[in-house]
Each structure stands twice: as structure tokens, then as C-alpha cells.
Amino acid sequence: MNTEVIEKLKWRYATKKFDASRKLSEEKLAILTEAFNLTATSYGLQPLRMLVIADDHLKEQLVPLSMNQLQVKEASHVLVLCIEGALDSTFIKRYFSKVEQHRGTPRHILTPFEEFLVKDFKSKSMEEIEQWMAKQAYLALGNLLTVCALEGIDACPMEGFDPEGYDTLLGLKEKNLKSVLVLPVGYRSEQDGFAQMKKVRRGVDEVIITY
Numbered sequence: 299m300n301t302e303v304i305e306k307l308k309w310r311y312a313t314k315k316f317d318a319s320r321k322l323s324e325e326k327l328a329i330l331t332e333a334f335n336l337t338a339t340s341y342g343l344q345p346l347r348m349l350v351i352a353d354d355h356l357k358e359q360l361v362p363l364s365m366n367q368l369q370v371k372e373a374s375h376v377l378v379l380c381i382e383g384a385l386d387s388t389f390i391k392r393y394f395s396k397v398e399q400h401r402g403t404p405r406h407i408l409t410p411f412e413e414f415l416v417k418d419f420k421s422k423s424m425e426e427i428e429q430w431m432a433k434q435a436y437l438a439l440g441n442l443l444t445v446c447a448l449e450g451i452d453a454c455p456m457e458g459f460d461p462e463g464y465d466t467l468l469g470l471k472e473k474n475l476k477s478v479l480v481l482p483v484g485y486r487s488e489q490d491g492f493a494q495m496k497k498v499r500r501g502v503d504e505v506i507i508t509y
């Protein structure tokens with residue numbers, strides 16, 4: 299199969315070495331931030347924020363907090379996907395106020411669902427809510443990876459970092475956020491041997507089950 303989308307998905311790979319001299323344009327960055335905001339999330343609640351780090355000194359400080367993976371230093375920008383520190387009734391009500399504003403839906407139509415969500419989240423432990431929020435962050439990561447591929451932007455999805463170290467360095471506690479995923483973005487170095495390696499996948503025949 300050689301559709302344009304599949305070709306682009308084959309082009310992308312988890313970039314190990316970025317060309318530090320090449321920077322993403324403001325236009326490309328804007329596409330990524332817009333794509334992050336457009337990511338679908340459960341109930342539409344968007345319990346996420348994304349840091350966009352361009353500062354070289356800060357990127358360098360991320361290296362020891364990222365299992366010494368140099369991508370965070372050499373990439374044009376480092377995106378850090380964060381979950382909210384709390385998902386309480388104020389947060390949920392703010393979302394429904396937005397629905398009311400943007401769509402002009404009368405509040406009384408929204409109230410039953412709003413109350414259901416407030417009650418549902420109150421019944422969950424903080425750990426359960428954090429896990430749920432982290433799942434939304436992974437959706438955003440997937441979305442960003444695809445958009446990067448379509449836009450010819452290189453990226454390396456990363457779980458290999460110290461979230462607490464990031465939170466401290468980046469002052470995330472004060473912002474009531476927790477880092478969950480890291481995505482250095484930019485352009486591959488010509489010296490990155492991984493770019494030429496064949497993709498290793500289980501194969502459509504094995505992973506798809508047709509009924």
C-alpha cells in the first residue's frame with residue numbers, strides 16, 4: 299500500500315539524533331500547538347497542558363533528567379505533555395460554561411450531564427483520575443506524532459524521563475501540573491543511523507483480527 303499518508307507514516311521514526319542547527323518555524327509550531335488543542339479527549343474535558351521549550355539552557359538541563367537522551371538538548375523544541383494537578387468540580391463546571399458560551403446551549407440542558415460528571419469524578423480516587431488523565435495525554439501524543447509525520451517534522455516520543463525532576467525544574471507544582479510525556483521535535487540529523495533502519499512491526503496479518 300502506497301498512499302500518501304502511509305508513506306508519511308513510514309517516513310517518521312523515533313528520532314535519536316536531531317540536527318541542532320535546524321529550528322522549527324513559528325508556522326510549524328503553531329500547527330503542533332493547534333493539533334494538541336484539537337486532540338479528542340474523553341468527555342471533551344481536556345485535562346491537559348503542553349509546555350513548549352525552546353530555551354537552550356533549559357533543554358540542556360533536561361538531559362540528565364531524561365536518562366541522558368540527547369534528543370531533549372538537540373531538538374529544536376521540547377514539548378512536555380502535562381496533566382492537571384486536580385480535576386475537581388470547578389474544572390468540570392468551567393468546561394460546561396464553555397459549551398454554553400460557544401454553542402449557546404441553555405445550561406439546564408447541560409446540567410444533568412454536568413452533575414453526572416461531577417459525581418462520577420468525586421467517586422474516583424486521585425490515582426484513578428491521574429491514570430485517566432494520563433490516557434488523554436497519550437492520545438495527544440499519538441495525534442502529535444501523526445501530525446508531525448504529515449508536516450515533515452521529526453519527533454521522538456519519550457517516556458524515559460524523570461517526571462518529578464521535570465516538575466521541579468520547570469516549576470510545575472506551582473502551576474498545578476504534572477509532566478507525563480516528552481516529545482522533542484525538530485529535524486533529523488544526517489548522522490542518525492536509525493533513520494535508515496527498517497520498521498519492525500508485527501504485521502497487519504498478525505495484529506488485525508477480522509470477524
Ligand SMILES: Cc1cc2nc3c(=O)[nH]c(=O)nc-3n(C[C@H](O)[C@H](O)[C@H](O)COP(=O)(O)O)c2cc1C
Pocket residue numbers: 310311312313314367454455456457458459497
Ligand atoms: C509512549 C512511548 C514512549 C517512548 N519512549 C522512548 C524513549 O524514552 N526514548 C526513545 O528513544 N524512544 C522512545 N520511544 C520510541 C519507541 O521505541 C519507538 O516508537 C518504537 O520502537 C517504534 O519505532 P518507530 O517509532 O521508529 O517506528 C517511545 C515510544 C512511545 C510510543
